[in-house]
Amino acid sequence: MTNKKNKYHKPVLLQESLENLNIKPNGYYVDCTLGEGGHSIEILKKLHKEGSLLSIDRDQDAIDFVKNNYKEEIEKHKNWKIKKANFKNINEILDKKVDGILMDLGLSSRQLEASKRGFSYLEGSQDLDMRMDEELSAKAIDILNFYDEKTLAKIFKEFGEERNAKRIAKFIKENIGEIKTVQDLNNVISRAVPAAFADKHKHPSRRVFQALRIAVNDELGNLREGLENSFNVLKKDGRIVVISFHSLEDRIVKKFFKEKGEKSEIIVPTEEEIKENPRSRSAKMRVLIKKN
Ligand SMILES: C[S@@+](CC[C@H](N)C(=O)[O-])C[C@H]1O[C@@H](n2cnc3c(N)ncnc32)[C@H](O)[C@@H]1O
Numbered sequence: 001m002t003n004k005k006n007k008y009h010k011p012v013l014l015q016e017s018l019e020n021l022n023i024k025p026n027g028y029y030v031d032c033t034l035g036e037g038g039h040s041i042e043i044l045k046k047l048h049k050e051g052s053l054l055s056i057d058r059d060q061d062a063i064d065f066v067k068n069n070y071k072e073e074i075e076k077h078k079n080w081k082i083k084k085a086n087f088k089n090i091n092e093i094l095d096k097k098v099d100g101i102l103m104d105l106g107l108s109s110r111q112l113e114a115s116k117r118g119f120s121y122l123e124g125s126q127d128l129d130m131r132m133d134e135e136l137s138a139k140a141i142d143i144l145n146f147y148d149e150k151t152l153a154k155i156f157k158e159f160g161e162e163r164n165a166k167r168i169a170k171f172i173k174e175n176i177g178e179i180k181t182v183q184d185l186n187n188v189i190s191r192a193v194p195a196a197f198a199d200k201h202k203h204p205s206r207r208v209f210q211a212l213r214i215a216v217n218d219e220l221g222n223l224r225e226g227l228e229n230s231f232n233v234l235k236k237d238g239r240i241v242v243i244s245f246h247s248l249e250d251r252i253v254k255k256f257f258k259e260k261g262e263k264s265e266i267i268v269p270t271e272e273e274i275k276e277n278p279r280s281r282s283a284k285m286r287v288l289i290k291k292n
Helices: 014-021 038-045 060-069 071-076 087-093 109-114 140-146 149-160 165-174 182-192 206-217 219-232 247-259 271-276 278-282
Strands: 028-031 052-057 080-084 098-104 234-244 284-289
Touching: 014 038, 014 098, 014 234, 014 284, 028 038, 038 052, 038 098, 052 060, 052 087, 060 071, 060 080, 060 109, 071 080, 087 219, 098 219, 140 149, 140 206, 149 165, 149 206, 165 182, 206 219, 219 234, 219 247, 234 247, 247 284, 271 278
Parallel strands: 028 052, 028 098, 052 080, 098 234
Antiparallel strands: 234 284
């Protein structure tokens, strides 16, 4: 299986994911976050014919990308199924219990850099969409338009841990008429953030974009539900491996594992991986083994 063209995304903590899933060649595994297929394809390599892998993603574009780029592998491995689904409903799409579940949270580099959905504050000309699943009804721009100032401030504070949440929400509502694209929002945010607070090393829009994306896609709600439902479909001794990219996600994973009686160690990328793939810098992996 060779490296595919048009790949944006380097799988994060790849070897660590495979090791911690403890893959049995005849086991049944679910990759909840297919993305560009980086983890899935390596899981598949470890399975015999009797083993199987279900890979899901809520983004149709990710599904299409993998189906187009891995035609040969899909043809060859009848035990690899790919399906568009939200992992919060994992219990509804499985007909039997599984040995291992992987969640590699957040966005793929492809979504950030090539989806033209305005996920990144660096893509100035794009519309403020931010839906991972294009069937969702509300885009980021709808949230800015229809939520009141107080609710926006709450979103920026809770989902972005933004210190200037109130001031940014106020500026956005006062200037809503001029906000259509990513750059329009960037402009308003930089006017709102007082110079004294601005972190010179970080983009002033970073936290607001994270917050909007989390709100549009209900990322934290999906994670809570997805973990609970994953636990219920796991066999005894089965494993859930979660890679998160910010503290809001990691807190949910840590709390959930603790409730289930697991003390989870954190696994982080090596310096070498971070050098090769700077996007992996904030990654944290936790592993749960179901005891009963
Ligand atoms: C970081 S990427 C995964 C990258 C993948 N492991 C790889 O190596 O190519 C995360 C993916 O998860 C998907 N995703 C996020 N939340 C989801 C959810 N609730 N259900 C299903 N897919 C989700 C995103 O659409 C995105 O494609």
